Amino acid sequence: PRPDVDALPPGTHLLFAQSGRIEHVPLEGYDMNKDGAKAVLYLPAKVVIGVAYDCVEKMVYWTEITSPSISRASIQGGEPTAVISSNLGSPEGVAIDHLGRLMFWTDSLKDHIAVASLDGSQRRVIVDSGLINPRAIIADPPNGNLYWADWNRDAPKIETSHMDGSNRRVLVKDDLGLPNALTYDSQSSLLCWADAGTHKLECMHPGRGDRSQILEGIQYPFGITSLGKNMYYTDWKRNAVVVVDRYAGRESNTFQPQKQTKLYGITTAYAQCPAGQNYCAGN
Amino acid sequence: DATQGTSADCQPCPCPAGATCAVVPKTREVVCTNCPAGTTGKRCELCDDGFFGDPLGQNGPVRACRACKCSDNIDPNAVGNCNRETGECLKCIYNTNGFFCDRCQEGFYGNALASNPADKCKPCSCSGQGTVGHQTTCSQVTGQCQCLPNVAERDCSACQPGFFNLQSGAGCERCNCNPIGSTN
Missing domain, CATH: 2.10.25.10 (Laminin)
Incomplete structure (x- = not known):
């Protein structure tokens, strides 16, 4: 086949990591256009774990664990650039605050959560206690909240804090197994997680605290992202992206890339930034 | 590049059998895109995450990727x-x-190799009062902490028989009981 690494066409896409590459699947409505799937970036020597998207500058951000770093590249065709490459242990989840122009990440060796400007400057650790295996992290800038999951087998939990690490609280700690994957749907204000231990997909309203099960019997989720009625999770069992219709409560589609190896983080690359004002803009 | 009109326009992928390749437009670099199961890298020379080896033998003999x-x-x-x-x-x-x-x-x-996690590695928990220099390490195998003079037990938490005052932090002192008036 001919060159594969080009600018992405306009529209909304799924971006996901598969070891040495970041792939994309275009979305038509909420459906995957599997024929349009291809690699966005080849990073052959790297093991890419987390991916996140900045809708303002149309950049994909990712964490990488072989020479631990956080990098970014324009999905309109740009060179990968490392923004953080020192003092990282095992960076896993990464989240973008597109309003505050910040990135957050979890580090599963240093057992902390850190923040920096999108260019890597002004770096700071904001949570550094009580973490064993932090992985997924999600930012909700319009409400000024951060969410993360720790899959510590002895005491898995999902936590929240303000975006500076203050007002930290445990949201979920009962009936969790390996909550690898986390996503926040701003339309429904629901925080949802996919659990590779309980094999359940569940959601809760972080303010009200009510919890509901979307689906059980899912296989081995690693990452998840949501858009409208659908959630899309990466599955370590099938090496595939699996679509879940949250209202029908069933898996409605799967996409299996040609290369058969583990899929890691997944995110939605929106055509346009979601509406919303920065919570901190009032300060 | 098939547009040059020469017989060398299309070259075989420099990849293991069965793998396809692509040219990165910006750098003109050729990367293998479909490496054999368990391998990855520009030339399929690396193992996937969770595996190790040297599938092309770049640094010595070929070692297939293993978990x-x-x-x-x-x-x-x-x-x-x-x-x-x-x-x-x-x-x-x-x-x-x-x-x-x-x-x-x-x-x-x-024993790090014990089959039951509970039997693997236990904390030394050396007694602060009875251990030389308040050390927190112990013998990897027996778990014996390094005790101050006349201090006993694996974790240096007690005086040897006939000694007292572990609290001193300098070892235990002889009781010096009068053998005539003592019961043992």
């Missing part, structure tokens, strides 16, 4: 469990460490 060998002391839900080439274990659990997660961490003792 990380870490004495059952890694978690399959973790990423980056071992170095992709050397196999050095990077994320030992159950208080183990070492190249193969085959030893107890400093401050722990026992």
